[in-house]
Amino acid sequence: MLISRTCFGADKEYCKMLFDAGYTAVDINDTSHKPEIFLQSEDEQFQFVKNAVDNIKNAGLAIGQCHAPHSISLWCSTPKEVEQRIVAIENCVKTVSKLDIPYTVIHPFVFAFNNEAENPEKLWQFNIDTIRRICKCATNTTICLENMPGTAGVIRTGEDMARMLSDVGDPNLMVCLDTGHLACQSSTATDFFAAVGDRVKTLHIHDSIPGQDLHLLVGEGRFDWEDFKTVLKEYNYQGSINSESNFVYNVKGELRLEGQILERKILEGFVK
Numbered sequence: 001m002l003i004s005r006t007c008f009g010a011d012k013e014y015c016k017m018l019f020d021a022g023y024t025a026v027d028i029n030d031t032s033h034k035p036e037i038f039l040q041s042e043d044e045q046f047q048f049v050k051n052a053v054d055n056i057k058n059a060g061l062a063i064g065q066c067h068a069p070h071s072i073s074l075w076c077s078t079p080k081e082v083e084q085r086i087v088a089i090e091n092c093v094k095t096v097s098k099l100d101i102p103y104t105v106i107h108p109f110v111f112a113f114n115n116e117a118e119n120p121e122k123l124w125q126f127n128i129d130t131i132r133r134i135c136k137c138a139t140n141t142t143i144c145l146e147n148m149p150g151t152a153g154v155i156r157t158g159e160d161m162a163r164m165l166s167d168v169g170d171p172n173l174m175v176c177l178d179t180g181h182l183a184c185q186s187s188t189a190t191d192f193f194a195a196v197g198d199r200v201k202t203l204h205i206h207d208s209i210p211g212q213d214l215h216l217l218v219g220e221g222r223f224d225w226e227d228f229k230t231v232l233k234e235y236n237y238q239g240s241i242n243s244e245s246n247f248v249y250n251v252k253g254e255l256r257l258e259g260q261i262l263e264r265k266i267l268e269g270f271v272k
């Protein structure tokens with residue numbers, strides 16, 4: 001089973017450190033915060049992702065997943081900006097499909113973190129239509145839809161996720177379980193897997209506390225990790241074990257390698 005870590009800037013040095021720390025894969029996240037790349041020429045888009053892919057593979061690591069550009073808040077964006085962002089996500093998925101990356105993670109479109117949608121049903125339908133558009137671009141990668149933090153918006157729980165999967169109606173659409181986002185909702189892996197366990201193909205493992213999305217190291221927040229470990233076994237989860245904590249970004253110098261090793265050991269503990 002692959003032990004993977006999200007990576008903002010999959011440069012050669014960072015990939016080598018992950019290899020030295022005992023990881024077996026990297027998750028490409030450079031793509032999530034650079035939507036402008038995916039509005040450039042096809043060749044520029046391809047070279048951008050291929051550069052990360054080459055650095056990862058040359059370090060002896062596999063690729064766990066790629067994160068598509070984040071959706072933007074519908075609260076403060078013009079229709080043109082929203083459409084551009086959808087196109088950037090579609091283009092990212094098309095590019096990823098050319099590079100043998102098994103999974104591409106997408107977020108649903110939401111209103112600002114804690115702002116209620118003025119018309120929840122309209123927002124829900126907007127997401128159905130958008131996710132269908134994005135799925136059509138995935139010719140050689142599997143789209144995984146991620147659960148969200150925040151007290152408003154869409155897809156907060158396993159039940160929300162099950163309803164969206166059913167409404168989108170694409171049997172190839174799968175799920176990325178983000179544990180920190182679930183902690184934000186005071187929910188558990190048991191509840192999430194009971195709703196969509198057979199569709200969970202990727203993970204974003206990090207910890208948090210109710211009402212906040214903090215991307216903490218496992219154990220620093222309130223998520224029920226014993227429950228999580230039990231559920232992975234119960235459902236015979238076969239995907240990679242992917243961390244999305246911010247923990248190591250605060251660790252400098254030589255200690256950084258030790259930090260990566262510490263987190264890798266915690267991740268391995270979930271599948272022992």
Ligand SMILES: [Zn+2]
Pocket residue numbers: 146178204244
């Ligand atoms: Zn996530």
